[in-house]
Amino acid sequence: MSVQNRKSKQRDRILELLRSERSHLSAVTVFDRLKTDFPSLSLGNVYRNLNILVEREEAVRLRINDVSDVFEAKREPHAHFICMTCGAVEDIRIPDELTVPIAAWAEQNTGASIRYPKIDLVGICPRCRATAGA
Amino acid sequence: MSVQNRKSKQRDRILELLRSERSHLSAVTVFDRLKTDFPSLSLGNVYRNLNILVEREEAVRLRINDVSDVFEAKREPHAHFICMTCGAVEDIRIPDELTVPIAAWAEQNTGASIRYPKIDLVGICPRCRATAGA
DNA sequence: GTATCTGCAAAACATTTGCCCTTTG
DNA sequence: CAAAGGGCAAATGTTTTGCAGATAC
Numbered sequence: 001m002s003v004q005n006r007k008s009k010q011r012d013r014i015l016e017l018l019r020s021e022r023s024h025l026s027a028v029t030v031f032d033r034l035k036t037d038f039p040s041l042s043l044g045n046v047y048r049n050l051n052i053l054v055e056r057e058e059a060v061r062l063r064i065n066d067v068s069d070v071f072e073a074k075r076e077p078h079a080h081f082i083c084m085t086c087g088a089v090e091d092i093r094i095p096d097e098l099t100v101p102i103a104a105w106a107e108q109n110t111g112a113s114i115r116y117p118k119i120d121l122v123g124i125c126p127r128c129r130a131t132a133g134a
Numbered sequence: 135m136s137v138q139n140r141k142s143k144q145r146d147r148i149l150e151l152l153r154s155e156r157s158h159l160s161a162v163t164v165f166d167r168l169k170t171d172f173p174s175l176s177l178g179n180v181y182r183n184l185n186i187l188v189e190r191e192e193a194v195r196l197r198i199n200d201v202s203d204v205f206e207a208k209r210e211p212h213a214h215f216i217c218m219t220c221g222a223v224e225d226i227r228i229p230d231e232l233t234v235p236i237a238a239w240a241e242q243n244t245g246a247s248i249r250y251p252k253i254d255l256v257g258i259c260p261r262c263r264a265t266a267g268a
Numbered sequence: 269g270t271a272t273c274t275g276c277a278a279a280a281c282a283t284t285t286g287c288c289c290t291t292t293g
Numbered sequence: 294c295a296a297a298g299g300g301c302a303a304a305t306g307t308t309t310t311g312c313a314g315a316t317a318c
Contacts, residue, residue: 006272006317027308042275047308049273063197067283068307081244092240102232106255110215110226114257121240123248140292140297161283176300181283183298201308202282 005056010038011049015073018059024070024089064089064120079119085128094119139190144172145183149207152193158204158223198223198254213253219262228253 005011013034018025025033031046050071053059062070064082070089079099081090103114139145147168152159159167165180184205187193196204198216204223215224237248 008273008317010274040275042277043307044276044309045274048310051309063199065197079240081240081246081248083246084249090244092244094236094239098236098239102228102236102253103255105228105232106213106215106226107257110224110255111260112215112217112255112257113263114215114255115218116256118254118256119236120252121237121244121246121248122250122252123241123246126245129247142292142298144299174300176302177282178284178301179299182285185284 005052008049010034010041010045011052013037014046014049015053015058018053018071018073021072022091024062024064024072026066026068026070028068030071077116079121081121081123081125083125083128084122085124088125090125092121139186142183144168144175144179145186147171148180148183149187149192152187152205152207155206156225158196158198158206160200160202160204162202164205211250213255215255215257215259217259217262218256219258222259224259226255 014030017030017033027043027046027050030050031041031043034041034046050059050061054061054071058074059071060074062072062080064070064080065087076093078091078093081092082088083090099117099119103117106112107114148164151164151167161177161180161184164184165175165177168175168180184193184195188195188205192208193205194208196206196214198204198214199221210227212225212227215226216222217224233251233253237251240246241248
């Protein structure tokens with residue numbers, strides 16, 4: 001949408017927050033965390049800036065399991081583990097040797113050119129497994 | 135939520151539609167397609183039944199790229215190819231030899247038990263590649 | 269100075285829910 | 294007939310947008 005962007009304190013802080021957090025944040029969470037530093041911050045502006053960051057490829061939008069999207073700063077490719085019991089999301093770095101063959105296979109079988117695989121591993125985290133007898 | 139379900143013409147037709155369609159359908163699309171046969175059908179009821187079907191594991195909810203969720207009938211495990219240009223979604227069946235090692239690797243490295251991998255391959259479909267010079 | 273950014277509030281969607289009537293078993 | 298299902302409309306939750314004033318360059 002926007003071709004040219006100026007600097008903005010709010011947007012800088014949003015990106016900084018995404019970068020410093022290990023977990024994935026929803027727009028509302030970002031809003032809550034920054035309200036202290038920017039008392040006049042508006043949720044609409046958080047959405048606007050998250051969209052700009054995604055557009056610029058400085059952040060990534062994830063649609064996991066919840067009702068709202070979550071965002072993370074862009075970094076090296078990685079997959080997500082998702083606990084089907086507690087909903088926790090954890091980053092995992094799968095070796096390329098395992099993922100490259102899948103993309104290659106898909107290219108051959110679909111005729112499409114694959115840019116990247118998006119892999120979610122769904123299961124039960126150690127803690128939830130300990131709690132309930134799953 | 136519901137423990138016991140009776141039969142319902144509407145729900146049966148929704149599942150039948152999901153099974154017969156090759157593509158993934160949003161609640162609104164399901165609603166539109168069935169309005170002819172059930173003129174009094176309500177969108178709320180489509181949502182209710184889609185949720186019941188997902189709960190019963192007769193259907194699967196997908197959050198791909200769009201604003202609304204889409205649904206498909208449950209069948210053998212498969213991945214999705216997603217065209218980043220036109221948004222088309224296509225099913226692909228990746229051989230187990232390629233996916234099993236990923237789950238195994240993740241189990242070892244996270245301590246979690248993996249139930250299934252959810253794999254989206256994002257790229258550009260042959261048609262879009264032909265149209266634009268991507 | 270002007271284009272971009274912001275806050276605010278309203279709007280636009282997507283989805284869920286309560287109520288009361290209809291259907292199923 | 295009792296319990297589950299459906300239609301309708303209102304409620305909820307998320308994300309986008311129009312506008313008027315503030316800010317960056």
